Amino acid sequence: MTESISMQLGGFLSIYILLLLITGIFTYCKIPQTKFLILGTLQMTVQLIIAGYVLLYIFENPSPLFILASLSLMIGFAVYRTLRKNPWLNPKFRWITALSVIGTCVAITLFMLLCVIRKDILTPQYVIPISGMLVSATMNGATLALKAFKENLDSHRQQIEVLLNIGAPPAKILHPFITKSLETAFLPTMNSMVGMGIIALPGMMTGQILAGALPNEAVLYQITIMVANCTTVCLSSFCLLYFGARTLWNERNQL
């Protein structure tokens, strides 16, 4: 690795001192999450260290099989998390959610590599980090979209029931809730896009700059990844809500 980003072990370990600060605040405010904080940090540390070595191995031994395996693992985990956070989904809705997340992630990753970055799709240095960023954005977007949709349905039971009884088509009744939930899912991505460069240097760009890349080149990568992020969030949330909502009523228009 480049000289500019290598870190000394002592320096690295000193970051954990900051955890003491959080523990102090938690104790003072009687927030019973200290155990979760310690375990969470520990889990993250172990996961990332393993990930680092796995990626090192894959980069040194590039094989389509490894790339496919890590892509499947990432997307599989994203689908699993999304579904687990939304246990109310019916079986058909679950399939639609899974397919929307998988389809969007694969399609936009391919587009990024083939059209934008124009690298061989089998170069692990590109495929894995880029798909990773897109997959995690998609997971957050999908989870948020579904959660917002469920909350909208629950808080508008009365409206839905009345409109159903006056003979309104279910698609029309649910449409405003789909739109609202899409907005909710999309808002964090848009907000972070607007704040970028002023409030914070985004993670990917920071990483590239630390690794010695020129800032004006790093921003180009950042811009493309941001647009790609927005697209996956929007596309996956739209697909899963639009097609998923259709599983909520039957051919007798019963919800």
Added chain:
Amino acid sequence: MNILTTKDLVFQNMIYYPDIALPKGSMTFLQGPSGCGKSTLFRLFNGTLDPSQGSIYFEGTDIATMDTLSLRRKVLLVNQQVFLFDGSIEDNFKQFHAYRNTLAPDEKAMNMYLHIAATPFTAKQDVRRLSGGERQRVFNAIMLSFDADLYMWDEPSAALDTPTAITFFSRMKAYMNELGKTTLVISHDDNLYPQFNDQLIVLKGRYDVTETTEAYHD
């Protein structure tokens, strides 16, 4: 002539209904202890629920074979729980009609429906400042504008005092008679049915299937 009849109607093997016939143009009151399936019967009639056994015939056609959306426009269920959009009464007429792709009534017609529902407001009134009883009357007025053949009112006067409820019922019944529409009412207000009912149907209550089968085996 009957507008709606039922035969051997059962819901989820729990509620057994007597055979019902609603003469066209009549006002029928539906009574019975709570949980006996009055509101469920309304939902079976408009096809938002399906019976587990038996049939419902609307103007001679089995409703299981009908398009549910057009059925719900002819057999209108007026919910017990009032719902109004934010905005003026006029906005509400328009929004509700937009959901059905029908044209909202003009201002004169709106005021007529509001009058029938005993609403002392014009269509310009904002609904956000209305009380529960006032909202119910506005809701009833909007429902009247849908021009259904059979109106099923589920506690339409629950939030109204008796004099207002009587005003609404007498105006509503006169309007329904004039247009030959049929009305079915669930109401706990005992002041209403002696004065307005043409037919009274009393549902007995739930029959637990396991109990009846056990009794049968004995």
